[in-house]
Amino acid sequence: MSRGTWIRWVSGLVVLVLVALAAVYAASQRRMDRRFEVTPTAVVVPSDAAALGEGLRLYFSRGCADCHGDDLGGKRVIDDLLAGMVFGANLTGGRGGLGERDDLDLVRAIRHGVAPDGRALLFMPAHEYNPLADAEIGAIVAAIRAAAPVDREAPPPRIGPLMRALFLFGEVPTLVSAEVIDHDAPRPAPPTVAPTAAYGAYLANLCVGCHGPGLSGGSIPGAPPSWPPASNITLDASGLATWDEEGFIRAMRSGTRADGTLIDPVMPWRNFSRMTDTELQALWRHLAALPPRPAGGR
Numbered sequence: 107m108s109r110g111t112w113i114r115w116v117s118g119l120v121v122l123v124l125v126a127l128a129a130v131y132a133a134s135q136r137r138m139d140r141r142f143e144v145t146p147t148a149v150v151v152p153s154d155a156a157a158l159g160e161g162l163r164l165y166f167s168r169g170c171a172d173c174h175g176d177d178l179g180g181k182r183v184i185d186d187l188l189a190g191m192v193f194g195a196n197l198t199g200g201r202g203g204l205g206e207r208d209d210l211d212l213v214r215a216i217r218h219g220v221a222p223d224g225r226a227l228l229f230m231p232a233h234e235y236n237p238l239a240d241a242e243i244g245a246i247v248a249a250i251r252a253a254a255p256v257d258r259e260a261p262p263p264r265i266g267p268l269m270r271a272l273f274l275f276g277e278v279p280t281l282v283s284a285e286v287i288d289h290d291a292p293r294p295a296p297p298t299v300a301p302t303a304a305y306g307a308y309l310a311n312l313c314v315g316c317h318g319p320g321l322s323g324g325s326i327p328g329a330p331p332s333w334p335p336a337s338n339i340t341l342d343a344s345g346l347a348t349w350d351e352e353g354f355i356r357a358m359r360s361g362t363r364a365d366g367t368l369i370d371p372v373m374p375w376r377n378f379s380r381m382t383d384t385e386l387q388a389l390w391r392h393l394a395a396l397p398p399r400p401a402g403g404r
Contacts, residue, residue: 141224161249179256193260202259278328306392318404
């Protein structure tokens with residue numbers, strides 16, 4: 107290949123790459139800029155001390171602190187050249203926080219992933235929180251309202267080319283969760299809190315983001331490259347076949363499996379450690395009732 111031919115070939119390849127990137131950016135930005143008209147159902151926001159304590163427990167056990175921080179002031183969630191940079195929002199009344207947002211605005215964000223002006227909230231996993239019972243949403247909102255002010259201003263999100271491409275291929279629904287929620291669906295009946303598989307199925311909505319709809323694990327869509335695949339948490343031989351309820355609850359409380367090995371900290375067992383015994387019993391009974399699935403099928 108002559109030098110001139112080689113230069114033309116490389117130049118053509120660069121042009122194709124730039125055109126592809128421009129198309130990815132344009133298509134993804136169009137979807138990220140979409141507006142949603144959502145009128146959320148109001149919930150009762152309690153104010154007594156017991157309810158505030160329960161709301162804070164739910165805030166941690168349902169995974170809110172993973173993005174919004176232990177102090178509710180927000181934190182860096184993603185910082186990668188190709189994936190982008192995303193900070194969890196400051197949920198307090200401090201500088202850079204909630205400002206004039208009211209309780210209904212918070213319900214809209216948690217349950218629908220939508221801002222007051224209709225913008226989609228990027229990387230807000232509202233599709234996982236949408237099924238939460240009104241009482242849980244109300245208690246979480248109460249805990250947010252009671253949080254001490256934190257002055258922390260987050261930079262605007264920057265969504266990188268890799269995340270945008272994965273989003274367009276349907277691999278990262280969390281980027282715009284408002285797209286995958288039926289915002290007009292009637293609210294389901296609140297779950298009966300009991301150590302049953304039915305209540306466990308309700309709680310397992312918090313697991314599907316990483317472990318998949320079938321809970322058999324595999325590569326986590328949109329996760330940083332350093333993250334291991336999610337484990338199979340069905341009772342398949344590749345999953346929890348040798349586990350029992352007692353060992354499952356112990357692992358969720360301590361982060362240690364029955365054989366003494368540590369659970370990777372990517373798995374938010376510290377969140378689940380704040381679950382009640384009833385919640386963990388119910389979650390186990392749901393997992394035990396599922397058909398075993400080979401690992402990696404999500």
